[in-house]
Amino acid sequence: xxxIGFSHLSLEVDDPDxxxxxFAELLGMRVVRVLPVSERGGSSSEPESLASTLLLGEGLKLxxxxxxxxxxxxxxxxxxxxxxxxxxxxxxxxxxxxQSLRDRGTGPIAPPGTPTASGIAAARVRTPGxxxxxxxxxxxxxxxxxxxxx
Numbered sequence: 001x002x003x004i005g006f007s008h009l010s011l012e013v014d015d016p017d018x019x020x021x022x023f024a025e026l027l028g029m030r031v032v033r034v035l036p037v038s039e040r041g042g043s044s045s046e047p048e049s050l051a052s053t054l055l056l057g058e059g060l061k062l063x064x065x066x067x068x069x070x071x072x073x074x075x076x077x078x079x080x081x082x083x084x085x086x087x088x089x090x091x092x093x094x095x096x097x098x099q100s101l102r103d104r105g106t107g108p109i110a111p112p113g114t115p116t117a118s119g120i121a122a123a124r125v126r127t128p129g130x131x132x133x134x135x136x137x138x139x140x141x142x143x144x145x146x147x148x149x150x
Contacts, residue, residue, distance in 0.1 A: 002097075005090040007136050008061035008146060010052075012084025016064040020053045023064075029057035035145050054146055061146045086124070086132040094121050094137035101125060118142045 013019045023029040035052040050066035067084060091097045098108055109132075112123035119139040124132055138144065 002092050003089045004092050007088035007090050007134070007138075007144075008063055010063040010065060010084075010086040010088060010134075012065045012067045012086075014067050016051075016053050016066045019064050020055060023055050023057070023062065027057070029055040029060070029062065032056050033145060039145070052145075056146065086134055088122075088134040088136055091135045091137055094123060094135060097135055098123055120144065 011019070020031050024031055031053060033054045035054060037050055052066075053064040055062045055064070065084070094112060098112065101107060106125060108123040108125055110124070112121055115121040119142055120136065122134055122136045124134050126132060
């Protein structure tokens with residue numbers, strides 16, 4: 001089990017367009033892609049206003065996800081800390097990482113999702129303080145939505 005890198009920071013926000021403009025126009029990040037709900041693995045019932053906006057800055061990959069106003073968030077998206085904050089780390093072997101966590105008394109919030117067609121697999125866990133952490137196994141040579149813009 002090993003974390004092999006930091007993937008990205010994901011923030012759930014009420015106004016993704018306004019927040020994206022803030023980071024781009026005032027802080028020099030650049031919007032590289034708007035990822036439709038269907039491409040980010042969202043439910044087909046979610047409105048397209050909940051698409052993800054991807055930004056790049058010096059050494060930082062940021063995903064801004066629209067938050068559905070007034071909607072109850074699913075248990076794997078709730079946080080006892082900052083709402084809508086998720087840290088995403090790359091791991092060398094998701095299965096062994098999850099087993100190691102289970103052996104130490106911590107497991108994923110829900111079973112890992114089905115890997116994407118390109119083989120990217122992910123699972124989410126919580127830290128003792130409630131921070132949502134996503135563990136991602138990305139096969140060598142497989143690009144993510146951010147990678148085309150690095």
